Amino acid sequence: xxxxxxxxxxxxxxxxxxxxxxxxxxxxxxxxxxxxxxxxxxxxxxxxxxxxxxxxxxxxxxxxxxxxxxxxxxxxxxxxxxxxxxxxxxxxxxxxxxxxxxxxxxxxxxxxxxxxxxxxxxxxxxxxxxxxxxxxxxxxxxxxxxxxxxxxxxxxxxxxxxxxxxxxxxxxxxxxxxxxxxxxxxxxxxxxxxxxxxxxxxxxxxxxxxxxxxxxxxxxxxxxxxxxxxxxxxxxxxxxxxxxxxxxxxxxxxxxxxxxxxxxxxxxxxxxxxxxxxxxxxxxxxxxxxxxxxxxxxxxxxxxxxxxxxxxxxxxxxxxxxxxxxxxxxxxxxxxxxxxxxxxxxxxxxxxxxxxxxxxxxxxxxxxxxxxxxxxxxxxxxxxxxxxxxxxxxxxxxxxxxxxxxxxxxxxxxxxxxxxxxxxxxxxxxxxxxxxxxxxxxxxxxxxxxxxxxxxxxxxxxxxxxxxx
Ligand code: FAD
Ligand code: NAD
Numbered sequence: 001x002x003x004x005x006x007x008x009x010x011x012x013x014x015x016x017x018x019x020x021x022x023x024x025x026x027x028x029x030x031x032x033x034x035x036x037x038x039x040x041x042x043x044x045x046x047x048x049x050x051x052x053x054x055x056x057x058x059x060x061x062x063x064x065x066x067x068x069x070x071x072x073x074x075x076x077x078x079x080x081x082x083x084x085x086x087x088x089x090x091x092x093x094x095x096x097x098x099x100x101x102x103x104x105x106x107x108x109x110x111x112x113x114x115x116x117x118x119x120x121x122x123x124x125x126x127x128x129x130x131x132x133x134x135x136x137x138x139x140x141x142x143x144x145x146x147x148x149x150x151x152x153x154x155x156x157x158x159x160x161x162x163x164x165x166x167x168x169x170x171x172x173x174x175x176x177x178x179x180x181x182x183x184x185x186x187x188x189x190x191x192x193x194x195x196x197x198x199x200x201x202x203x204x205x206x207x208x209x210x211x212x213x214x215x216x217x218x219x220x221x222x223x224x225x226x227x228x229x230x231x232x233x234x235x236x237x238x239x240x241x242x243x244x245x246x247x248x249x250x251x252x253x254x255x256x257x258x259x260x261x262x263x264x265x266x267x268x269x270x271x272x273x274x275x276x277x278x279x280x281x282x283x284x285x286x287x288x289x290x291x292x293x294x295x296x297x298x299x300x301x302x303x304x305x306x307x308x309x310x311x312x313x314x315x316x317x318x319x320x321x322x323x324x325x326x327x328x329x330x331x332x333x334x335x336x337x338x339x340x341x342x343x344x345x346x347x348x349x350x351x352x353x354x355x356x357x358x359x360x361x362x363x364x365x366x367x368x369x370x371x372x373x374x375x376x377x378x379x380x381x382x383x384x385x386x387x388x389x390x391x392x393x394x395x396x397x398x399x400x401x402x403x404x405x406x407x408x409x410x411x412x413x414x415x416x417x418x419x420x421x422x423x424x425x426x427x428x429x430x431x432x433x434x435x436x437x438x439x440x441x442x443x444x445x446x447x448x449x450x451x452x453x454x455x456x457x458x459x460x461x462x463x464x465x466x467x468x469x
Contacts, residue, residue, distance in 0.1 A: 003126070003140045007033045009336060010127055010141035012119045012282070015042020016322040017313030018147030019103050020329030026110025028337040033139060034107060035129050037118035041100040043149050043314075044322040047172040050099060052195055054092035055175060056353055058083070059202035074392065083203055086178040115139075121283035124309045143308045143336050146284065146296060147329070150275040150314035155187065155245065158271050163248035168269045171196060177268075180204045185253040185266035187245040189216035192272035194228065194354045201235045202355075208238040208264045210245050210255050212273075217352060221364050224417045227397040228354045235355075240264075245271075277315040292317060300342040301335040302328050310336070324348050347413075347432040349425040356398050357421050361428035362413035365403050374406040375413075378438070378462025380454045382418040384469040387449040393419045400424065400454040402438065402462050409438040411459075420451050427455055438462050 009025045011018045014036035025032040039046050065081035068074065107114055117131040126140050152170040154160055162168045169177075171192045182205065186197040189211030201207040209216065209232070216232075216239060217225045232239055243257030252266035277295050290297045290305035295317040298304055302312050310332045313325030327343060334341035349361040368375045382388045382396035398418020404411045414428040431441055441459040446452050460466045 001128070001136075001138050004137040005033075006140045007031050007113075008141065009033070009143045009145065009333075010139055011035065011145040011147055012121070012127065013042065013147035013149055013313070013315075014040040014103070014114065015147060015149045015313060015325065016044045017149070017325035017329045018042065018145065019107060020326045021145055021147065021312060021333045022107050022112040022114075022329075023110045024330045024333035025336065026107065026112035028333060028339075030333070030337060032110075032112040033115060033141075034112060035115045035117060035119045035127070035139075037116070039100050040103045040107070040114065041096075044325075045099050045103065046096055047175060049322050051092050051096055051175045052171070052192070052199075053353060054095050055088060056195060056199045058088040058091070059199035060355070063202040083180070085180050085203065089176060089178055092175070119282060121286055124287055124306050143310065145332055146304075146309070146311040146315055147313050147325070148278040148282070148284075148315050149325075150277050150320055152271070153274045153276050155271055155273060157247040158187065158245060158253075158269060160271065163269065164250050165267075167248050167267065168271060171270070171272060174200075174268070174270045181266075181268040182206065183252065183265040183267050184208075185210065185245075185264045185269045187253070187269065187271045188273040189213075189239065189241070190219075190272060190274065191217075191352055193270065194232075194352065196270060196272070197237060198232065198235065198355050201232075201237045206236070206265070208240065208253075208266070210243050210253070210264070211239065211241050212244050214241050216241070217354075217358070220352070220358055220360065221366055221415075223399075223401075224358050224360070224364075224415055227356050227417050228352075228358065230397060231355050245269075275314065275320055277317075279315060300344050302332040302343055303335070319348055319350055321348065321350060345433065346435075347429060349429045351422045351425055353422065356396075356418045358415075358417045359421050359425045359428060360413075360415045361425065362411070362432045363403055364413055364415055365401075368403055368412055373412060375403050376406050376409075376462050378402045378404075378458045378460065378466070380457035380461050380466060381469055382421075382451070382454060384457075385449075385451060385454050387451050387453070388419065390449065391420060391451075400458040402441070402455070402458040404438050404459075404462055409463075411436050411438065411441065414455070414458075416454070418451070424452060424455060427452060431455075 009032040011034045022034040068078040117129040184205040186193040246254045253264045296311040312328035314320040331341045331343040347362040352358040382398040400416040403413035438459045446456045
C-alpha cells in the first residue's frame, strides 16, 4: 500500500496525553496529526474524570437536599426532593460535549489535524488508519507517539455485559445509566468503586462494596481512609473486605469472604478492579518495544526503546492519572522540537473524590520511614478550621498532614482527608515541587477563612506550635 500522507508527528490516541501533545506540538510549529477511533478527550473527558465528577456532584446536591428536607439544619425548607437520573445523565453529557468540542477547537487553533479512525501500526514510521466509513489511508511520519490509554480489567467470572439484563457493568456503562439501580454491588473498593459507589448510594441505591484486600483504598494509609469508611457506613453502604467476587447469578453476585460464600443482592454489578494499558490489537507488537511489565517502557523524555517512537499516558505506567498523561504530552512535544524537556516530577498529586475527599502528594509517614527518611509530621484537624464549619461541616473528621525531613524541614509529603480538600492538591504539588520547607509554608500568609489555612497550621504543628489546635 502506498503512503497517502506524510506528517512530522503522528499521535495515536486523542486522550489527555495525546491531545495535549497535539496542542503543544502544533504551538511549536511541528506538522502534527492526531488519530483517534473515538471522540477526542479519551477516557478522561468521555467516560472517566469528567462524567464521574459530574455524577458525584449531582449525587451530593441530592443528598444535601434530602438532608435539608429531613432536618433543615441551615433553616432551609425543602420538600420531597426527587432525582431523575436520565436528566443527570443528559446534563453530564452536555458538559462532556462542551469539553470535547473545546479540545477539537484547541487542536485546530494550534494547527494540528485530527483524523477520526482506528490506527494500526505498520512500523515505527508508518500507520494505517481505518475510518468509520471503512476508508483506509496510510500515513508516514518522522515521529510516532503512542497515547492509546487503558481499558478496564475484566474478571473471568464477571465479563462486562454478562448476566441477566446486562447486569455486569464497567464504569463506562455505570456512567450512562438512566435509572438508579435498587441494589448495586461494586467489585473493587478502589478509586472508581468508591467514587461511584458513594454517588449511587446518595442517589438511592442500596450499595455493597466487595474488596479483596483487608480495607478499602489499600494504597492509602488507614488515617486517610478511616473517615471515608465511617461516611460509607453512615450512608448505609455495606463494605465486605477480604472478599472476592466469583460470578453473577439471577439473584445477584456470589462472593467468597472470611465467613464463607454468600450471594449479595444486585440488579447491577459494577466491576472496578483496575485498568490495564491498551497495548494490543493495533499492531504495536510489530515494533518489539521494550516493555516494563504490561506497560511500554520509556525514558525521562517519554522516548521508547525504538528511535523516534514515543509513548505517554496510561500506556506507560502508574499512576494512571490524566494530569500525568497531560504533562507527558507537553514534555514529548517539546522533546521532539529539540527542547531540553524531561518528565521528572518530584510528586504527582492524587485525589480520590470520595466523601470526604482524599488528597495526597509525595510521601506519607510510612513511605518516608520505609525509604529511611527521618521525618517529623504535623497534623491539623479540620474540626478546628472555621471555613469547614461555615461550609456546614462542624464535626469534620478530616485533617491536613505535613511530612517533612527532620534535619532540614524539607517537605516530602502532604496529605489531607476532608470535605473540599481536593483543591488543596494545587498547593500541595506546588510546595513539594518548589522544595518548600516547613517555615516557607508556615510563613506564607494564607487567606482567611479558607480550608487552605489548615495547610499552614499543619506546618506549624510539625514545628511544634500550631495556633488553632
Ligand atoms: P485515554 O484517555 O484512555 O485516551 C486514549 C485514546 O486513544 C482514546 O480516546 C482511544 O479511543 C484512543 N485509541 C486507543 N487505541 C487507538 C487506536 N488503535 N487508534 C486510534 N485511537 C486509539 N484521572 C484523573 O487524573 N482524575 C480523575 O478524576 C479520574 N477519574 C477517572 C474516572 C473513571 C471512571 C476512569 C475510568 C478514569 C479516571 N481517571 C482519572 C483516569 C484518566 O481517565 C486516565 O488516566 C486518562 O484518561 C489517561 O489518558 P491517556 O491519554 O493516557 O489515555
Ligand atoms: P483501583 O486500582 O483504584 O482499585 C481496584 C480495587 O479493586 C483495589 O482496591 C483492589 O484491591 C480491588 N480488587 C482487585 N481484584 C479484586 C477482586 N477480584 N475482587 C475484589 N476486589 C478486587 O482501580 P479502579 O478503581 O478500577 O481505577 C483504575 C484507575 O483509574 C485508578 O488506579 C486510577 O489510576 C484511575 N482513576 C483515578 C481517579 C481519580 O484520580 N480520582 C478516579 C477513578 C479512576
